[in-house]
Amino acid sequence: MTASVITYTAMWGQEVDVTPPVIMRRCPRGYPRLAFRGELAHDRDRHEILWRRQQTAPGRGPQLTGRVHSYRQRRAMDDLLCHVDAVSALGGHLLRGGPERTGDRPLFLLSCTEVREGHITAVPPVCYRCAPRVAGARHRQRRPYTAVLVDEVRPWGVSGLLHDPVSVPLRPTTASLVPVGYRSAHARWVVAHQALVSLHGITPVRPRLRNAAA
Numbered sequence: 225m226t227a228s229v230i231t232y233t234a235m236w237g238q239e240v241d242v243t244p245p246v247i248m249r250r251c252p253r254g255y256p257r258l259a260f261r262g263e264l265a266h267d268r269d270r271h272e273i274l275w276r277r278q279q280t281a282p283g284r285g286p287q288l289t290g291r292v293h294s295y296r297q298r299r300a301m302d303d304l305l306c307h308v309d310a311v312s313a314l315g316g317h318l319l320r321g322g323p324e325r326t327g328d329r330p331l332f333l334l335s336c337t338e339v340r341e342g343h344i345t346a347v348p349p350v351c352y353r354c355a356p357r358v359a360g361a362r363h364r365q366r367r368p369y370t371a372v373l374v375d376e377v378r379p380w381g382v383s384g385l386l387h388d389p390v391s392v393p394l395r396p397t398t399a400s401l402v403p404v405g406y407r408s409a410h411a412r413w414v415v416a417h418q419a420l421v422s423l424h425g426i427t428p429v430r431p432r433l434r435n436a437a438a
């Protein structure tokens with residue numbers, strides 16, 4: 225996300241956290257795990273990870289720079305939607321440096337200078353219409369980034385508040401968000417805030433920039 229581009233996944237001032245208190249409860253397979261008081265079916269994803277509850281009020285209050293709305297971020301990752309305008313992020317990208325077939329691959333603009341196979345990110349892709357604007361904003365702000373086309377996007381885990389299972393009452397181990405893989409033993413003790421994916425079959429590219437020579 226860039227400060228000068230209003231994005232679909234951005235969090236707004238009135239989108240307050242309404243996550244219920246957490247308790248420990250045994251899952252159907254008998255293992256203890258984190259649960260909500262008054263837990264609802266949609267509080268967990270298909271990996272049985274518990275997700276924070278957050279009010280949905282896009283556009284109300286100030287846009288909170290650097291913060292994302294958990295449900296919209298998760299939806300963009302699940303469906304590979306553009307994190308700016310929520311349309312499909314597959315294919316159609318215009319690249320610099322001559323014609324190149326992009327196929328139906330999604331484009332990710334990552335805030336790092338080197339991207340390796342299996343790179344894990346919380347930032348959903350960007351569609352071909354929005355990519356020039358987002359990349360142009362990064363250039364103007366002198367924020368380094370790497371653009372990559374991706375053959376395969378795999379669900380990896382979540383970023384969330386990891387709880388200490390022996391604390392009474394149950395409380396997070398740290399106030400910071402912690403990356404937790406779906407296969408990790410910690411997955412039972414996290415309240416997710418963002419979905420994480422891993423990127424495979426990556427090709428670094430240079431997207432065209434608005435108001436820049438192609």
Ligand SMILES: [Zn+2]
Nearest residue numbers: 306309351354
């Ligand atoms: Zn877009």
